[in-house]
Amino acid sequence: MASVILRVYRYMARDWKTLTLTIALLLTSIALAMMIPWYVRDLLNSIMVFDVSRLLPSSLMIVILTFLEGVVAFLDRYLFEMIAQKTIYRLRLDLYRHLHELSYGFYDRVDVGEIIVRITNDMDTLNGFISFATMQFLNAIFSAVIALSILLSLNVELTLVAATLLPLLILIRTLFDRKIFPIAEKSWRAMSQFNSTIQEYTSTVKILKALGVEDVFGRTYRSRLSNLYDLNMKFERYMSISWPAVGLVASLIQITVYLYGGSKVISGALSVGDIVAFLLYLSMLNWPLMGIGFFFMNYQRASVSASKIFEILDREPEVKEQPNAVELKDARGHVQFDNVTFGYDQNKPILMNLSFEVKPGEKVAIIGPTGSGKSTLIKLIPRFYDPTSGRILIDSVDVRSVMVKSLRKNVGIVHQDVMLFAGTIKDNITYGKSSASMSEIIEAAKAAGIHDFIASLPKGYDTDVAERGVTLSGGQRQRIAIARTLILNPKILILDDPTSNLDAETEATVVEALRKLIDGRTVFIVTQRLSTLKLADKILVLDNGRIVEEGTHEELMKMGGVYAKLYNAQFAHQEPLVGSVEKVGLGNR
Amino acid sequence: MGWVIGRYARGEAEGKPKGSPVKIMARLLKLVWKYKVRVIIFVAAAAAALGLSVIAPYIGKRVVDEGIVAKDINALTYYSIIFMVIAVCIWALSTIRGYSVAWLTQKLLYDLRSELFAHSMGLDYAFFSSTSAGQVISRFTSDVNAVGQTATTGFIDAVFNTLTIVGALIAMLSLNFKLTLVTLSLVPLIVVSVIFLARRSYRAYRNVRAKVGELTTNIEQTVSGMRVSQSFSERDRENLRRFERVSYETMRANLRATLVMALTRPVLSIIRAATVALLVFYGGNLVVSGEATIGTLIAFYSYVEMFFNPVITLTVYYNMLQSALAAAERVFEYLEAKPSVKEQPNATDLEIEKGEIIIENVSFSYSEAKVFENFNLKVKPGEILAVVGPTGAGKTTLANLILRLYDPQKGCVLVDGVDIKTVKLRSLRSQMALVPQEPVLFRDTVLENIRYGKPEAKDDEIRDVIHELGLDPLIESLPEGLNTMVSEGGGNLSVGQRQLINIARTLLRRPKIIILDEATSSVDPYTESILQEALKRLLAGRTCIIIAHRLSTTFLADRVIVLDQGKIVEEGTHEELLRLGGLYAKLYELQIGKPMEAEMLSASPAGTA
Ligand SMILES: Nc1ncnc2c1ncn2[C@@H]1O[C@H](COP(=O)(O)OP(=O)(O)OP(=O)(O)O)[C@@H](O)[C@H]1O
Ligand SMILES: Nc1ncnc2c1ncn2[C@@H]1O[C@H](COP(=O)(O)OP(=O)(O)OP(=O)(O)O)[C@@H](O)[C@H]1O
Numbered sequence A: 001m002a003s004v005i006l007r008v009y010r011y012m013a014r015d016w017k018t019l020t021l022t023i024a025l026l027l028t029s030i031a032l033a034m035m036i037p038w039y040v041r042d043l044l045n046s047i048m049v050f051d052v053s054r055l056l057p058s059s060l061m062i063v064i065l066t067f068l069e070g071v072v073a074f075l076d077r078y079l080f081e082m083i084a085q086k087t088i089y090r091l092r093l094d095l096y097r098h099l100h101e102l103s104y105g106f107y108d109r110v111d112v113g114e115i116i117v118r119i120t121n122d123m124d125t126l127n128g129f130i131s132f133a134t135m136q137f138l139n140a141i142f143s144a145v146i147a148l149s150i151l152l153s154l155n156v157e158l159t160l161v162a163a164t165l166l167p168l169l170i171l172i173r174t175l176f177d178r179k180i181f182p183i184a185e186k187s188w189r190a191m192s193q194f195n196s197t198i199q200e201y202t203s204t205v206k207i208l209k210a211l212g213v214e215d216v217f218g219r220t221y222r223s224r225l226s227n228l229y230d231l232n233m234k235f236e237r238y239m240s241i242s243w244p245a246v247g248l249v250a251s252l253i254q255i256t257v258y259l260y261g262g263s264k265v266i267s268g269a270l271s272v273g274d275i276v277a278f279l280l281y282l283s284m285l286n287w288p289l290m291g292i293g294f295f296f297m298n299y300q301r302a303s304v305s306a307s308k309i310f311e312i313l314d315r316e317p318e319v320k321e322q323p324n325a326v327e328l329k330d331a332r333g334h335v336q337f338d339n340v341t342f343g344y345d346q347n348k349p350i351l352m353n354l355s356f357e358v359k360p361g362e363k364v365a366i367i368g369p370t371g372s373g374k375s376t377l378i379k380l381i382p383r384f385y386d387p388t389s390g391r392i393l394i395d396s397v398d399v400r401s402v403m404v405k406s407l408r409k410n411v412g413i414v415h416q417d418v419m420l421f422a423g424t425i426k427d428n429i430t431y432g433k434s435s436a437s438m439s440e441i442i443e444a445a446k447a448a449g450i451h452d453f454i455a456s457l458p459k460g461y462d463t464d465v466a467e468r469g470v471t472l473s474g475g476q477r478q479r480i481a482i483a484r485t486l487i488l489n490p491k492i493l494i495l496d497d498p499t500s501n502l503d504a505e506t507e508a509t510v511v512e513a514l515r516k517l518i519d520g521r522t523v524f525i526v527t528q529r530l531s532t533l534k535l536a537d538k539i540l541v542l543d544n545g546r547i548v549e550e551g552t553h554e555e556l557m558k559m560g561g562v563y564a565k566l567y568n569a570q571f572a573h574q575e576p577l578v579g580s581v582e583k584v585g586l587g588n589r
Numbered sequence B: 001m002g003w004v005i006g007r008y009a010r011g012e013a014e015g016k017p018k019g020s021p022v023k024i025m026a027r028l029l030k031l032v033w034k035y036k037v038r039v040i041i042f043v044a045a046a047a048a049a050l051g052l053s054v055i056a057p058y059i060g061k062r063v064v065d066e067g068i069v070a071k072d073i074n075a076l077t078y079y080s081i082i083f084m085v086i087a088v089c090i091w092a093l094s095t096i097r098g099y100s101v102a103w104l105t106q107k108l109l110y111d112l113r114s115e116l117f118a119h120s121m122g123l124d125y126a127f128f129s130s131t132s133a134g135q136v137i138s139r140f141t142s143d144v145n146a147v148g149q150t151a152t153t154g155f156i157d158a159v160f161n162t163l164t165i166v167g168a169l170i171a172m173l174s175l176n177f178k179l180t181l182v183t184l185s186l187v188p189l190i191v192v193s194v195i196f197l198a199r200r201s202y203r204a205y206r207n208v209r210a211k212v213g214e215l216t217t218n219i220e221q222t223v224s225g226m227r228v229s230q231s232f233s234e235r236d237r238e239n240l241r242r243f244e245r246v247s248y249e250t251m252r253a254n255l256r257a258t259l260v261m262a263l264t265r266p267v268l269s270i271i272r273a274a275t276v277a278l279l280v281f282y283g284g285n286l287v288v289s290g291e292a293t294i295g296t297l298i299a300f301y302s303y304v305e306m307f308f309n310p311v312i313t314l315t316v317y318y319n320m321l322q323s324a325l326a327a328a329e330r331v332f333e334y335l336e337a338k339p340s341v342k343e344q345p346n347a348t349d350l351e352i353e354k355g356e357i358i359i360e361n362v363s364f365s366y367s368e369a370k371v372f373e374n375f376n377l378k379v380k381p382g383e384i385l386a387v388v389g390p391t392g393a394g395k396t397t398l399a400n401l402i403l404r405l406y407d408p409q410k411g412c413v414l415v416d417g418v419d420i421k422t423v424k425l426r427s428l429r430s431q432m433a434l435v436p437q438e439p440v441l442f443r444d445t446v447l448e449n450i451r452y453g454k455p456e457a458k459d460d461e462i463r464d465v466i467h468e469l470g471l472d473p474l475i476e477s478l479p480e481g482l483n484t485m486v487s488e489g490g491g492n493l494s495v496g497q498r499q500l501i502n503i504a505r506t507l508l509r510r511p512k513i514i515i516l517d518e519a520t521s522s523v524d525p526y527t528e529s530i531l532q533e534a535l536k537r538l539l540a541g542r543t544c545i546i547i548a549h550r551l552s553t554t555f556l557a558d559r560v561i562v563l564d565q566g567k568i569v570e571e572g573t574h575e576e577l578l579r580l581g582g583l584y585a586k587l588y589e590l591q592i593g594k595p596m597e598a599e600m601l602s603a604s605p606a607g608t609a
């Protein structure tokens, strides 16, 4: 646990020059602060002896010293905060950058809240810890060293006796730590759960409202909130016992000195003056003890936060670029699956021993029942996941041996679930290519059959879109997502159910426009719509994770297998339905 | 709605603060005052601890005087024990004090968060569709935290500090009037600088809060959209650039706030030093001229300390409080957001018996562009109505209006002859059900996801509905069947599976009125045909609106309406519309081919395989 905090300090130490300056300033301000009382005493003395002549210089000295001390302390505080802020800034960026390295597998399991907590709360906690608590700590350590050396110079024996109680502090801390760490950890979990819950509410609010079941979610919310509250209370309970304990130890030290020193005085081994002086300086230790206690009080949460941040930073992406990866320049568009097996869970394959080949410029349709693995299959091509076994080759090169970015540059994908972002329509279309010119944007929009609609809007391409695109209709969203990919002009184009939310007429327009645009590209198109199938040269039929049929529409119809069954199901309503389709060989493992 | 987009989406702390800091503080105090008893315990413990801390040195003095100096071992032990007892008491009292503060803080956080959620339940769908999730999240989390950090401790400490100041003042006045005046001569300077600094720090903290909101929005969007952004090889740079900007601005805002905070101490300690100098200089002369005694002067000196220490503490605290106030402003602002769809105070319960829907002369627009103008539609009880038409025609909007997710600007929606505006929202919506165009899933098991349709449903009831819908194969295909955990947004399910679960959820309820908005758009035709067979049974006697682009979906319908640009352009049964040869026939032909051809196909040998 200690090591994570050290790691944070290592981040901080990158500013070692400023850090050195800050520590120097800190020492200066401590020194200045110690000089002031001396002048005050001087001043008081001069009043006692009615020496008016020394009033003015002494008062001036106090004002000047205070001023200096104020300025130095201010600079110190500010610089320290600056270093801390910069450290957090760097840490945040590193975390953010690393999030982009992590692959789909990570995002399949993670909750948004967990990440939000790290970027916001945890960074705040660390910020407070490395600026304020650390400064207090250093201050306390320096003061403690000074106090101890004064005490040592006064009386070695008494100092040693007093110091015997210091390990008590360590004991208390270790005892409490063992209790507190697990609670701090759990309370972190609760906080991230809580974050996720609110995020979830905002994204599911439509159905909650439509069904009038907000309060069902409210139960979840309340239980998460109570959990958070309970854990935080528990944490605070330990804190409120352990923190004043530092003061108790300080008093114990004092009593020990009373008793030990007192008995020495009584036995004549020590003079009264010695012990009185010692006791005076002993109180100088109280404040540093408190400072150190404060530091450790903040330590628990900070180390949990740090460990959570590093947990992500240390996570290796599942899809990793090989060190000797080569760049995939302009791909021809030859794609080959060689005995590919894949499962999200290693033991439960979704795709089994898939082998097929797609020639450059060929257009392949993939169809199959719900959940048969179509989306999974196409996600393997841009290497969002790596197959469990087997290889995927593009232009006869294993995708694992090329640079991930260059691979993805050659592969454009329109995902099945459409996700748009807050911003203008234009921002959304140029999402993957911020340099796109207006004519490129319009061309892509036209190909996706959305230009006319956009043009009809008062603000056209500058119309604002809300988060997730909820201010657009389903079909409008989908077409913007298509345009967003088309603008990239990828050599290999993957369309996952791109027309599911389009009416037949719009679909026909889009298909027509696409037909022109995709000439010369390798295209994978997943669809449930016959009309979209028209784009394809070849159809692959996926069922139970295997390719069960392959060929053209006519060939497959003749075969009379899964494809024919799916195809005919569309017309099921034109004949008595019952008994017209059987469950043979269909999907649904 | 516009203001919401403006203020929340950008999340900037521009413009005048809403409500003065004083009002915000009063509101916070009221929240804390709910726990009077605890507050009193807290104050009592704090006061007692304070008192004992004053007594402790006195006992210490007696240990030295009567024990050590007098070489009296009994007195030494006696007073040491007393000292020990006091130390333990201080420890206990500090624990109580610390615990009470923590308790109050946590209660305050809990209450604020409960209130925020209760309020959220009342806000309408429009609010959430125009407000960024990150802005909502940051209000629930970091803002509430920031309120709690200083609000409770500070208020009560402030009381003590003020009392100390008053005490010092009285003491000074009773000693020497002239000297008091001299001592206080710099107080206006304190007041001015405190006000000056507080105003700055309030502004600085508002900015910090706004930036944290932006930061949250950014990260929320990044993580939710990560799968998309990774599909665009160049996007990470742009994302990073934006994040870098927000992070940088957050850092700047924080540093600004620190600057103001850090300034407080030196400014005040200089004023203090100046006061001491003034006092000593002037007082020294008074002593020399015999107008005051040395004792008075020395006492004054310690009173100046007694006066200034709490003043400094108060000022520092007052500055920190600005952070809490800036955060509270955002929390209260959220609590004041008003939904546009509201339950009327005299709303009644409605028992939907027939399930008749009448849309009368409705005009509706989200923003400028009209979606409906004088729209009329009647859905008969028990009728299955299919709504088809080009994208953007207003089909989803129609569903939204029936469920009263939005209110029409003109006209009304009647269910069983009752204007739905006069009905309790819960009562209305609990008798209807919607399958939304975008399937919605919760981070919970599949079972619980379905149960949302009917919270009180038993597991068996859920299994029954799954079975009835022919979805057993779907459940079997999931790793742990009904107990499979669904990840965020249904990420571990295929899109078709998500839709099927949404359908099961809706039908579990067996409501009088059902709206299916593109419920099966991503489901394969075979599964769909099985589903339809089941729906045919399940929908009997219920009013149902089926919105679909896939025309095969509409075969269940008694009547089809074709919607185009917010108008009904065609209406009739499937056959009638085909015969009509209009938009519907065209759509049908484009999608499925000529009816004749289709019939031929289905009759071909392949079809019977
Ligand atoms: N991220 C994931 N983690 C675990 N399991 C997953 C994940 N994504 C999909 N699955 C499972 O893998 C199987 C195949 O899903 P996939 O999305 O490839 O189906 P699909 O053929 O595209 O279906 P649809 O037609 O409904 O889109 C399904 O059973 C699904 O539940
Ligand atoms: N929340 C919103 N704010 C502003 N405009 C909206 C909002 N929702 C929809 N619109 C606009 O209103 C019009 C009708 O949208 P609606 O979603 O009802 O279409 P739809 O018929 O369901 O289309 P689709 O078949 O594509 O789902 C569209 O032009 C759309 O852009």
Ligand SMILES: [Mg+2]
Binding pocket: A374, A375, A376, A416, A496, B494, B495, B496
């Ligand atoms: Mg899919």
Ligand SMILES: [Mg+2]
Binding pocket: A473, A474, A475, B395, B396, B397, B437, B517
């Ligand atoms: Mg719609």
